[in-house]
Amino acid sequence: DADVTQTPRNRITKTGKRIMLECSQTKGHDRMYWYRQDPGLGLRLIYYSFDVKDINKGEISDGYSVSRQAQAKFSLSLESAIPNQTALYFCATSDSPGGETQYFGPGTRLLVL
C-alpha cells in the first residue's frame, strides 16, 4: 500500500463550485504540505502543517483553505473554484528537521471549467 495517498486522482469541476482534495498518510509524519504544480513549472507551496493545531500559509494560499483532521489526514479545499486553479496538486509529508526530505503522494489532476 502507498504511504501517501490522495483522492480523487482526477477531478473536473465548474467555476464557482467548492471542492475538497484529500490526503492521507501512513508514515506517521507530523509535517504535511500541499503544493500546486503548473505545466512546465516547479512546485509552489499552498499550505503546510506541523501538527493538527499548527497550520501555516504558503506562498500561494489565496483562494484555498485547509483542514488537518488528524495527524494522518490533511485536506485542501477550493471554496469557489476558478479556471486558473486548474493544475496538478500534490500532498507531501516529512519527518526531517528542516523538511528537506519530503514524500509525495501521486497527485490530483484538477480541471476547472
Add this chain to the structure above:
Amino acid sequence: GQSLEQPSEVTAVEGAIVQINCTYQTSGFYGLSWYQQHDGGAPTFLSYNALDGLEETGRFSSFLSRSDSYGYLLLQELQMKDSASYFCAVGAAGNKLTFGGGTRVLVKP
C-alpha cells in the same frame, strides 16, 4: 523571499555525464535538496546537502557551495530511465522548501 535558477532543459546521450546547476537567493538558508520527477509521476527525493562539498549516492552526486549560493546535481553513466525533470529546492526558516522551476533532462540513445 527565496528564488532559484536552474536551466530549463538538458539533452545528452546514454552513458554521458550531465551537470544541473542551481543558484539560489534566500534568507536563513538550511540546505539544498534535489528531487526527480518522471512525466506523470510524483517528485521523489534524491539528495540533500546542508554543508559544503560533494555527496555521492550511486550514479548521482550533489554538490553545495554555501559561500557561492550554488549547487549542482551530477548524473553519471546516464541511462534512458534518467529522462525526467530534476528540481532543486532550498530549505529555509519555517521548515519548508522552495522549489526551482525544474530542469528537463532528455537522454537519447
